[in-house]
Amino acid sequence: MAFPFALSLFPKPFTKMSGNMNLTLKVWRQKNTNDKGKFETYKAENISPDMSFLEMFDVVNERLIVEGKEPIAFDHDCREGICGSCSMYINGRPHGPNNGVTTCQLHMRSFKDGDIIVVEPWRSAAFPVIKDLAVDRSSFDRIQAAGGFISVNTGNAQDANSLPIPKNDADESFAAAACIGCGACVAACKNSSAMLFVGAKVTQFALLPQGKPEATQRVLAMVNQMDAEGFGSCTNTGACSAECPKEISLSVIARMNREYLSAQLFAE
Amino acid sequence: MSKLDSKIPEGPIDQKWTKYKSTIPLVNPANKRHLEVIVVGSGLAGSSAAATLAEMGYSVKVFCFQDSARRAHSIAAQGGINAAKNYQNDGDSVYRLFYDTIKGGDYRAREGNVHRLAEVSGSIIDQCVAQGVPFAREYGGLLSNRSFGGTQVQRTFYAAGQTGQQLLLGAYSGLNRQIGLGNVKMYARHEMLDIVNIDGKCRGIIARDLVTGKLERHFGHAVLLCTGGYGNVFYLSTNAMGSNVTAAWKAHKRGAMFANPCYTQIHPTCIPVSGDHQSKLTLMSESLRNDGRIWVPKKKEDVEAIRAGKKKGSDIPEEDRDYYLERRYPAFGNLVPRDVASRASKERCDAGYGVNKTGEAVYLDFASNMKYKYGKQVATLKGIANPTEAQLTEFGKEVVKEKYGNLFDMYKQITGEDPYEIPMMIYPAVHYTMGGLWVDYNLMTNIEGLYALGEANFSDHGANRLGASALMQGLADGYFVIPYTIGAYLSKEIGTKAIPTDKEEFAKTEQEVQDRINKFFAIKGTKSVDYFHKRLGKIMWEKCGMARNKEGLEWAIAEIQKIREEFWKDVRVPGDANEFNPELEKANRVADFIELGELMCKDALNRNESCGGHFREEFQTEEGEAMRDDENYKYVAAWEMKEVGNWELHKEDLIYENIKIAQRSYK
């Protein structure tokens, strides 16, 4: 009997393909939170335009390791633009030159042979550097824990379709919920404001009937926590939304302000 | 008696869970506060379990290696989550979801577990909506559904191509609420590196603070491993870079059995490999198969013209296209299960019809649905009687954008090509692991007090998982199963006081973890961790991937043993242990992957049949379909580690009382 699958015809997962771009990287190196930190220069050679920005870093790190040097530390996980881990400030812009794209989805075809690329961590008092390009964003988690939820215990829910929600509200709520918690908005803002991030969460819930009962406490608690974490205030420059990889709209900030004002009225 | 007691309750299938649930002993609220539960993992399984257990009153600690619980790999799930709601009135039911899952798993899953999964599926959707998960809706305001592979009903709930993100953020919000209330203590950037067993029961873990490098001891009356799947053993997979087997593997090395390690899911629709720099592969959700048709050219000369860049996919006329899934499986067409679709792609590419330079890609084409299904619908809605082709395309694009926008954007980012204009190119890639820690009906491993939930256990998907069922299982385990079943154990533990972590067992285990870390730095070899990981991955993909055979597996086992030896002689881990050190993290994980790889090959070699994702070339029908051997292999293969490289096989027989097992057919 002839087997339709033959061993000799296996796929080749590592097809050779060497790139032809050569770049100079100026990368922020900082040993730990207390270290002062400084820029170091590295060559990135034989880079393919099909590589992602982080794959280019992999190539550089691989060489550093083999040379007995310390590789560059950076956060990353999904490499699909959804987990919000990656956080590089590239040539003066969070997540680099393209709009609506995270660092991990940025590809080297967006650069030219011979380019000099400057890479820094997010800079904000509320995001202390852990090492090199990795920062501590746990302040975002604490804002969520302060009020970013609907209080419903498991098992308490009614049938999902017993509460119809107008499609437009659901879609708008979803658009706000698309925030990946990366912190680029904070890094982009000259005041290190977290309004876009907090506004996105407040908006998601404010648009849904399920979110209404706790709306007042939620917005007050989240905003208070945001202030306590040391994020700056919003002066409406709009850099956050322009640099947000998920293109979260500035309108979430306006909505949060409205919610906050009316919450204060109620609270007093 | 076998060491494996599945503890499936007696009684008719549709009453097992209800009855059992109401007979599990309860723990009174005052006692719950004194019972500590460790949850390792903050994905769908971990977050939902932790939030629910904390709501019930237990003291919970949660660990994850990312910098935030919200970044667990579940965040990346795209397509959707199944539930037997029958909102579409298309004949769905708990029984049908149960049946589809057992059949989809190629009759290698437990009836009892799967029926329970189907029973609780509806409550998951209710819970998520109540939390504010913004699922897709119809104009009437009700929830929308789509189809996934291996089913003929529409039971998949979704939020564009970001379903996992929205579900995880829902579970994460519940978790946060409990953190805020002080019922959960969160340990982000912590990696569990071992479990601590005391007197035959699991009583805690050793974790490394990834920022300071310090090892920590944590006590728990019970430990829940919700640590995800091990697809990254193949190096290239759709999993996140950090996904790993370490937690499960450490438990395995301390006595927990590892079940069906060879059952790997290769997903048919992923973006093909572009070069040797590739660090991971990107999934294009199965939901795309609702609207995309898969094909390759019929003629070799067209294939050559496409590879040479002289023709585009869109240049090939309809009659010269081979819609091979529709041709081979007319009943299910493009919606056959993943294992079947992947092998069919491989078959066409192996026969020389692959459409990119590497010869390893097929088309996933939206043009006809975009224009003639959605474009027409919108034109009709707008009252345009004779729309032009351009209008149809324009209208259709809008609909496709709403359904799959983020996926199309992602494709464009990665490949530089616009899938609205030219068909996507896709190829199968490693995606999910059905195997995992062996658990009983309570989700407890064979070590008392140690549980496994979500992708980390083996329990519900048999030899192949249906699309949109992993999210369902993760949340079922966390929200609706463990909160009940853990009572069976913890109700007996109310008299156990918290064990001080200076006890000998904790100290000894921590020392062993420390020794291994020291060993890494002492090697001072010449090769990076990735070098070994890539080598391992290549072997696994070639010999233990989409198709396997005896000769290849035997070769792979010998080769992996060599890699293990070389790794421990020649790996280079830079930096030191008392700092943030991603290379050390990787070294720890890859060392475990190497041991696991060997076991996967052993398991694949042992299973002299083809079933689901496990395809042995020696066991196939004339048409190239998988040939099961129910007489000899209708069992769960649970492996007990004796020492590294040496395992003993235990078998748990699978009993089918409600479903008649048959050869799977999607024709």
Ligand SMILES: Cc1cc2nc3c(=O)[nH]c(=O)nc-3n(C[C@H](O)[C@H](O)[C@H](O)COP(=O)(O)OP(=O)(O)OC[C@H]3O[C@@H](n4cnc5c(N)ncnc54)[C@H](O)[C@@H]3O)c2cc1C
């Ligand atoms: C790209 C992609 C798309 C998918 N799409 C779908 C879909 O549409 N529908 C569907 O049903 N399924 C889908 N799946 C599968 C599904 O997403 C996963 O099976 C599921 O999310 C796994 O959830 P989990 O909770 O078991 O584990 P994960 O979400 O993987 O979480 C694992 C957790 O464990 C932690 N962890 C692991 N090891 C350790 C350790 N040693 N110490 C401390 N913490 C540790 C991690 O930090 C993380 O928090 C998809 C999978 C992929 C890869």
Ligand code: SF4
């Ligand atoms: S609002 Fe945008 S930039 Fe800010 S955290 Fe969310 S996704 Fe990132």
Ligand code: FES
């Ligand atoms: S690595 Fe996940 S968003 Fe970039």
